Amino acid sequence: MFNRYFNYKNYMRITIIGSGNVATHMAAAFKNAGHRILQVYSPNLQNASMLAYHIGAQAINNLNAILSDTDIFIISVKDDAIIEMVKALTQHQKLIVHTSGSTNLNDLLAFTGKAGVLYPLQTFSKNREVDFATVPLCIEGSDVDIKADLEQLAATISKNIYSVNSADRKILHLAAVFACNFPNYLYIIAQQLLAAHQMEFDMLKPLILETAQKVQEQPPASVQTGPAVRNDKVTMDKHLQLLNHQPQLQEIYLLLSQGIIKNNNEGHGDK
Amino acid sequence: MFNRYFNYKNYMRITIIGSGNVATHMAAAFKNAGHRILQVYSPNLQNASMLAYHIGAQAINNLNAILSDTDIFIISVKDDAIIEMVKALTQHQKLIVHTSGSTNLNDLLAFTGKAGVLYPLQTFSKNREVDFATVPLCIEGSDVDIKADLEQLAATISKNIYSVNSADRKILHLAAVFACNFPNYLYIIAQQLLAAHQMEFDMLKPLILETAQKVQEQPPASVQTGPAVRNDKVTMDKHLQLLNHQPQLQEIYLLLSQGIIKNNNEGHGDK
Numbered sequence: 322m323f324n325r326y327f328n329y330k331n332y333m334r335i336t337i338i339g340s341g342n343v344a345t346h347m348a349a350a351f352k353n354a355g356h357r358i359l360q361v362y363s364p365n366l367q368n369a370s371m372l373a374y375h376i377g378a379q380a381i382n383n384l385n386a387i388l389s390d391t392d393i394f395i396i397s398v399k400d401d402a403i404i405e406m407v408k409a410l411t412q413h414q415k416l417i418v419h420t421s422g423s424t425n426l427n428d429l430l431a432f433t434g435k436a437g438v439l440y441p442l443q444t445f446s447k448n449r450e451v452d453f454a455t456v457p458l459c460i461e462g463s464d465v466d467i468k469a470d471l472e473q474l475a476a477t478i479s480k481n482i483y484s485v486n487s488a489d490r491k492i493l494h495l496a497a498v499f500a501c502n503f504p505n506y507l508y509i510i511a512q513q514l515l516a517a518h519q520m521e522f523d524m525l526k527p528l529i530l531e532t533a534q535k536v537q538e539q540p541p542a543s544v545q546t547g548p549a550v551r552n553d554k555v556t557m558d559k560h561l562q563l564l565n566h567q568p569q570l571q572e573i574y575l576l577l578s579q580g581i582i583k584n585n586n587e588g589h590g591d592k
Numbered sequence: 593m594f595n596r597y598f599n600y601k602n603y604m605r606i607t608i609i610g611s612g613n614v615a616t617h618m619a620a621a622f623k624n625a626g627h628r629i630l631q632v633y634s635p636n637l638q639n640a641s642m643l644a645y646h647i648g649a650q651a652i653n654n655l656n657a658i659l660s661d662t663d664i665f666i667i668s669v670k671d672d673a674i675i676e677m678v679k680a681l682t683q684h685q686k687l688i689v690h691t692s693g694s695t696n697l698n699d700l701l702a703f704t705g706k707a708g709v710l711y712p713l714q715t716f717s718k719n720r721e722v723d724f725a726t727v728p729l730c731i732e733g734s735d736v737d738i739k740a741d742l743e744q745l746a747a748t749i750s751k752n753i754y755s756v757n758s759a760d761r762k763i764l765h766l767a768a769v770f771a772c773n774f775p776n777y778l779y780i781i782a783q784q785l786l787a788a789h790q791m792e793f794d795m796l797k798p799l800i801l802e803t804a805q806k807v808q809e810q811p812p813a814s815v816q817t818g819p820a821v822r823n824d825k826v827t828m829d830k831h832l833q834l835l836n837h838q839p840q841l842q843e844i845y846l847l848l849s850q851g852i853i854k855n856n857n858e859g860h861g862d863k
């Protein structure tokens with residue numbers, strides 16, 4: 322039931338603290354689900370206004386202008402600014418949640434008794450729509466009622482709700498760096514290699530997509546391909562030679578190839 | 593026109609040398625496009641039979657059993673076995689092509705005057721269908737007629753035909769390792785991190801898919817996210833601490849994060 326903390330209504334009154342990618346996409350999802358976004362706070366009024374305009378909220382850049390008459394504060398700012406925000410919000414005595422992968426719930430509980438986490442396990446960019454219904458939302462609450470309410474709120478915008486404690490959420494955030502941020506950087510390297518030889522990144526797009534689609538259905542270790550998993554030293558040597566003038570790329574190539582070979586030898590692979 | 597080398601018919605008579613993932617998927621695509629696969633050779637008769645059975649071809653494991661009355665030999669074996677196959681095939685005086693990313697066309701021309709390359713830029717696994725029409729096929733021929741014929745043949749199975757010389761194809765193959773094989777290994781690492789904490793790889797699947805879908809539409813440097821591109825040292829330090837007992841993963845984390853930071857500082861990024 323939302324009623325315990327959420328003012329006897331089916332829709333929530335939500336105050337968004339932050340105006341970055343996560344704040345933007347999550348606020349839009351809540352708005353689309355029928356909730357009301359009251360205010361958007363950002364130290365930069367222009368950023369706050371850009372987001373607030375789209376979701377019919379008030380933009381503010383002064384913490385003193387925050388209204389107490391809301392149901393939930395959602396803090397979506399850089400990790401090192403979260404606590405400062407919590408301190409400024411406790412006086413309103415409402416539920417405060419953050420959206421951070423690596424910030425402990427206890428860090429908030431040092432300042433407020435009603436705290437939670439709504440961590441979206443997805444990569445968000447400006448100018449790109451995401452179907453929020455597929456975004457895994459990881460929930461944590463400072464008590465069972467808050468947790469239940471957050472699960473219910475989360476279920477209005479996503480079909481993938483997980484209960485994850487702070488320790489596991491940190492692991493999840495770390496794993497997301499390996500599964501998203503690092504692969505994207507490898508795409509950049511691939512693009513730069515092609516560009517240096519007047520070839521288009523377009524050529525690699527079907528390969529990149531298929532690589533991600535494969536592991537939707539099969540464990541990644543069972544679909545590993547390439548010279549390293551075949552222990553094809555001739556090809557790996559050729560590749561290292563091509564990278565002769567790029568020692569950093571050589572180092573990445575070696576380290577990841579060694580990892581693939583080791584993982585395969587330990588029997589985690591399937592081929 | 594196919595006619596020059598291809599015996600005055602619209603369909604080709606194709607002999608497949610090899611029975612691995614590339615041979616299997618490419619042979620099926622040619623069969624589906626109406627060509628005739630005459631024979632499949634593999635030193636392992638069971639492997640040859642498995643592929644041959646599905647495409648109505650004869651399975652052989654003896655090079656002496658290869659028929660001269662074909663239009664094209666397609667060699668799809670390990671790189672270090674290609675030349676041995678070429679030597680055994682030249683007596684038939686037909687067009688010989690290989691499907692390898694990193695083998696020079698000249699390596700074949702030392703033994704035959706009619707040679708070419710059909711390199712599919714995709715990752716193939718057994719038990720997984722691939723829509724061959726989307727697979728980029730990189731063509732090279734030892735003369736303009738062979739090249740034109742191979743382009744026409746390739747066009748019967750794919751919409752993405754590229755003309756790529758041997759030097760560029762090597763770069764392409766290297767780029768594919770960065771864009772496919774290494775990201776898949778990073779998925780394995782992510783899965784293992786989660787498994788060690790009783791969390792399911794399923795949680796990461798939407799993130800992995802979105803990361804690959806993003807770069808179908810936007811340059812990867814413009815959609816890089818995560819602690820490194822924000823130069824968020826607090827989070828990176830937390831992550832390195834979580835990897836305290838896995839020095840190899842720490843090294844990978846550091847090296848890739850440094851790459852992202854450096855790339856961003858050099859202004860290749862967009863945020």
